[in-house]
Amino acid sequence: MTKQPEHIVVIGGGYVGLYTAHRLQRRLRRELKRGDVRITVISPEPYMTYQPFLPEAAAGSLSPRHVVVPLRRVLARCHFVPGEATSVDTERRIVTVRTLAGAESGAELTEIAYDELVLAPGSVSRTLPVPGLAEHGIGFKTVEEAIGLRNHVLEQLDIASSTRDTEVRDAALTFVFVGGGYAGVEALAELEDMARFACRYYHNIRPEEQKWILVEATDRILPEVGERMGTYVVRELRGRNIDVRLNTRLESCAGRTAVLGDGSRYPTRTLVWTAGVKPNPVLASCGVPLDARGRVRCTPGLRVEGVPHVWSAGDAAAVPDLTAQRDEATGAWPPCAPQAQHALRQARRLADNLVAARRGRPLTDYRHRSAGSVASLGLHKGVARIYGRRLRGYPAWLAHRVYHLSRVPTFNRKARVLAEWALAGLFKREIVSLGSLEHPRAEFELAAGAGGQPEAR
Template sequence: MTKQPAHIVVAGGGHVGLFTALRLQRGLRRELRRGDVRITVISPDPYMTYQPFLPEAAAGSLSPRHVVVPLRRVLSRCRFLPGEVTAVDPGRRTISVRTPADQETGGEPLRVDYDELVLAPGSISRTLPVPGLADHGIGFKTIEEAIGLRNHVLEQLDIASSTRDSAVRDAALTFVFVGGGYAGVEALAELEDMGRYACRYYHNIRPEEQKWILVEATDRILPEVGEQMGTYALRELRGRNVDVRLGTRLESCDDRVATLSDGSRHPTRTLVWTAGVKAHPVLASCDVPLDGRGRVRCRPDLRVEDREHLWSAGDAAAVPDLTREDTGGPRALCAPTAQHATRQARRLADNIAAALRGEPLTDYRHRDLGSVASLGLHKGVARVRRRRVKGPAAWLMHRAYHLGRVPTAHRKARILAEWALAGLFRREIVSLGSLEHPRAEFELAAGTGRHPEGT
């Protein structure tokens, strides 16, 4: 009887999913060639978004297609299955997947058998029951949201430059960001840079008329870069007339008015929510042990607790941070950062390969490389070991670090070439908001019987 090849299923196409599959197809090259192993990657999107570059994509410094990595192209030795995971049965070693065909026809989810399963659905935005947030808030976690936000900001400048209503103008030129972590600070800084630059093409809008507000519930921003660099970043933003409100929460955004806990009210047409993430809710239907935050409880070697042949890492996993436990502190968990996700994925892939070969597993340990953050073009902060860097040098370190982490030499070369060209030419200040509704013109023409140009 012919022995069936071991089937490794990677559920998720984000940082963990891509880097795990990439490492597996390299580390198991001989097994894949002999047919002893096969790898399937399941993801609703056919690409991985490199999220640290989302702010630059939103500001137009990078093309959207260079911020995403096509899974089919990069994972050439893996089978890619488009779909959403709906459930996992660890006892039978099966996973249920709703494919695009199932969604179209209403059919039953596809059942996929596995020998080893990597559960890495990632995270979604963590929202709060703030009145009006669902109606008016804009997220900043996907490439679609980043490009949509860019188009939206430029459209607000168009509205402000063309309206005669001062209230509408003021609301259009007010931009509120909630959350003082990496996503909120970098997105605001890059877009404020873009908005200030764009004003040179609007004869009746001055840069100082724009009002950028950053709302943070704690008493500091960018805690990852340390207190000293966080204070510098705060001073830098305020020096650019960004209204940073520490110890403040968003109470409501009904009727396009951002009401803050300090009692202030800000009519605005732009409210960007970047106040953290939470584990993907699909984990609740996967029959795996979860912690208080809905993350999969994992062992230090990245196996799921009390489940055989199940692995997890990244934002969806509660992975013990052994480097902090060694210091005698309380049991700590790894933070949900891209740095941890990438490193955990490599360790996870190596451990799966070791398990298939009957070799011992290795616990995940990491050495903190530091943190870098961009504050707009030619501005940034960085903490590398004991060194603290700011200004253009930190901005270059930010770019160099993330360029080195983007998978494949092909993608690195494209990004590097785009940066080089951006240094030679002016920014493109074009809103392509109509791309979000590509059939609008045709629907109008078909519905009225007249071409839009004749209306």
């Protein structure tokens, strides 16, 4: 009787999913070639998005296809299943998947058996019950949202340039961003930089007419770079005529009017929501222990607590941070922050530990001290804290680019990104809005709908 190969299933194609599967296919190359092991990756998207590059993609500094990494190419020795895991039965070791074909045809769900499971579905945008947010808010977590936002901002300049209605014009030139973390600050800074540059091609719009507002519920922005550098960022943004509102919440955006906690009201056609993320809700149906925030409880070795043959890491996991201080009351380690630095390193440690477990070797606890943080504030502007050293302006912006270029997967993507940066240094920004890409069949549907009407004579 032929022995069935050991099946390793990875749920998720983000940082952890990609890097874990990639390292596994390298470490288990011989086993894969002999047919002793199979690796299956389940993800609704056939690519991994390198999210730190989304602000530059939104600003037009990078092409959207160069900020994503195709899973099929990078994970050539793995089997890729395009679909979404809906539940996990840890007793039977079964993953239930809704494939793309099943979603289209309404067919039954597919079951995939596993011997070892890596839970890495990542995170989704964390929203609040703000009136009007679902109808008018714009997210900033996927490459589609980033390019859609770029097209939207340029479209607002076109609207403002072509109307005589002052209310419409003011609303079109008002841009509100909610959330003072990396995503919100970098997206706002890059897009404001792009919009200010674009104004030179609009004869009736001056850069100072635009109103950019950053709303943050706490008393500081970019806490990762430290209080001192966070204060510098606020000063830098305000120096660019960006209205930074600290200790302020968005109360409503119904009727395309942003109402803030201090009572101020801003009619706007652009409200970008970047106020944090939360673990993927699918974890609730995976039969694993979760903490108060919905993350998978893990050991320092990246196993799921109390559930054999299941591993987890990244945004979806509460991994003890062994480099931090224990909680004085409980004696427990605080979890690692949901950052890309941790996700990349946890993925590699997870893969190594999984291979070690297969071979009967002891596991190694995940332990990593942060090298620092970098953030871009637009072209040639940035802040950074690297091994305790603070950088600002051009050196910080350069450090931001060098660091992320070194971290984006595959030599192919590194070369393409570097080439685009080199070309961008030689030529001016592109300010073309391709909003029709979001509805490519609209014109054809209109023509086809009118095709049955008699031709006018």
